[in-house]
Amino acid sequence: MQHIYYEVGSLDKKCYEKFALTEDILMEHAASSIARFIEENFEKKSSVLIVCGPGNNGADGLALGRLLYKEYEVKLYLPFGAKSQMAKLQKNRVELLGLTLHEEISESDIVVDALFGSGLNKDLDETSLNIINTLNQLNTYKIACDIPSGINIKGQVNQEAFYADTTITMGALKVALFNDEAKDYVGKIEVANLGIQRSIYEEKTNIFLLEKEDMNLPLRNKKNSHKGSFGHLNVIAGCKKGAGIIAAKAAFGFGAGLVSVVCHEDIDLPYHIMQTHFLSDNCTAIAIGMGLGKYETEEIKTILAKEIPTIIDADLFYEEIILEKLKSDVVLTPHPKEFCALLKLCEIADISVIQLQKDRFEYVSKFCNKYPKVTLLLKGANVLIGKDKEIYVNSFGTSTLSKGGSGDVLSGLIASLLAQSYNSLDAAITANLAHTLAAKNYKKNNYSLIPSDLVEEVKKL
Ligand SMILES: NC(=O)C1=CN([C@@H]2O[C@H](COP(=O)(O)OP(=O)(O)OC[C@H]3O[C@@H](n4cnc5c(N)ncnc54)[C@H](O)[C@@H]3O)[C@@H](O)[C@H]2O)[C@@H](O)CC1
Numbered sequence: 001m002q003h004i005y006y007e008v009g010s011l012d013k014k015c016y017e018k019f020a021l022t023e024d025i026l027m028e029h030a031a032s033s034i035a036r037f038i039e040e041n042f043e044k045k046s047s048v049l050i051v052c053g054p055g056n057n058g059a060d061g062l063a064l065g066r067l068l069y070k071e072y073e074v075k076l077y078l079p080f081g082a083k084s085q086m087a088k089l090q091k092n093r094v095e096l097l098g099l100t101l102h103e104e105i106s107e108s109d110i111v112v113d114a115l116f117g118s119g120l121n122k123d124l125d126e127t128s129l130n131i132i133n134t135l136n137q138l139n140t141y142k143i144a145c146d147i148p149s150g151i152n153i154k155g156q157v158n159q160e161a162f163y164a165d166t167t168i169t170m171g172a173l174k175v176a177l178f179n180d181e182a183k184d185y186v187g188k189i190e191v192a193n194l195g196i197q198r199s200i201y202e203e204k205t206n207i208f209l210l211e212k213e214d215m216n217l218p219l220r221n222k223k224n225s226h227k228g229s230f231g232h233l234n235v236i237a238g239c240k241k242g243a244g245i246i247a248a249k250a251a252f253g254f255g256a257g258l259v260s261v262v263c264h265e266d267i268d269l270p271y272h273i274m275q276t277h278f279l280s281d282n283c284t285a286i287a288i289g290m291g292l293g294k295y296e297t298e299e300i301k302t303i304l305a306k307e308i309p310t311i312i313d314a315d316l317f318y319e320e321i322i323l324e325k326l327k328s329d330v331v332l333t334p335h336p337k338e339f340c341a342l343l344k345l346c347e348i349a350d351i352s353v354i355q356l357q358k359d360r361f362e363y364v365s366k367f368c369n370k371y372p373k374v375t376l377l378l379k380g381a382n383v384l385i386g387k388d389k390e391i392y393v394n395s396f397g398t399s400t401l402s403k404g405g406s407g408d409v410l411s412g413l414i415a416s417l418l419a420q421s422y423n424s425l426d427a428a429i430t431a432n433l434a435h436t437l438a439a440k441n442y443k444k445n446n447y448s449l450i451p452s453d454l455v456e457e458v459k460k461l
């Protein structure tokens, strides 16, 4: 797990005050990290266009130009001149080297966007928009310095932003890079150390980036076991029964010892999935909500009142009957539209999906502050898993999963782990990593995945 911060100003301050580093040293390391990336990935003499803004993001770009000069064909373009003190200092240094500034954007092997970084504080004017649009149209490798220009500190893209292949971000990972709106722009993300190892200046945080190693698969270590050792999941199937059946199959493939679909009508199920008309006596986890439609309210109330680990999905986020359950340890897996309905139901906010997507971290925090026992998994391009004060970010999401049925597989995977005695947070984290990494491993065209493909990939992780 890596740390993610809302702001990194306090980390810079720690470098200055506690370790007596200077802004110049920090910037030199920032620029060196990008130089190293270019040296490792591109042949000498390649042309590098560096577009530098007026502030310290531009200053990073100027320092990079100095470091690459002579080994690479460096083209510095400063559409707004140098305004910050550091930008002026760096500009002076490149001029002393004899580096001439370019007056326009031209085709190059590599483009570095050092126009705006964390200081973007107003709408882009026409000149900046034209620059960004022109850069985006270039058929070259694109590197963003710190953050792609046009993405603000919250990760919002209100007009346009630079499409980076790689973003080399300064000092530490920032929330802005992980908002869904930023996902198409940031590319691969790397972090540049600021003169000392990152682990030295990084402070405690409550936002974490999940890594593959955080996935704790339900591998069976004990030899002396039986099916009851791995729990009995009950999936409540409603009017769209397929959703419950998909969840049940996924759960079985992820290790639950027994899986039953609870349904009043007789339904066709694979032979390894059982059917029951009411909750099983030995049920160790419940999955409810997927494809539920209109169900008998009293019966749902009775099911939700059980003190059995439960995951709630889909249709139930619109129903007041879940409010009582939110006081307990339960897993919720809404997509943005369902989360908006839930926020309204809980009287936290009455917002549109567009508003939610602009501030995903904020609304997850608000919800988890009000319901600290709940594990909330907000679906999206980058899934956010919130519990109490903490948020875990899964950035492995892929559009391969943008399909009906993918969410039912996820519910089934989480439910399976709940049935196998994982706690709610661990179940949500491992199941979600398994879900996204399985989709990443899927080798056929990215439009073609069906739920059973996903379950097959989960089995191979
Ligand atoms: N603080 C530090 O210690 C470090 C900062 N570094 C760099 O410094 C950057 C932050 O520098 P700054 O705070 O100077 O901010 P930026 O360089 O990101 O932007 C500020 C400048 O852009 C202008 N500006 C902002 N929004 C604009 C818009 N929409 N249209 C036109 N002009 C606009 C501002 O008027 C100002 O001149 C970071 O992103 C990073 O790249 C790195 O060198 C590492 C160390």
Ligand SMILES: [K+]
Residues within 6 Å of the ligand: 057, 113, 114, 115, 116, 117, 144, 145, 146, 147, 148, 149
């Ligand atoms: K930038």
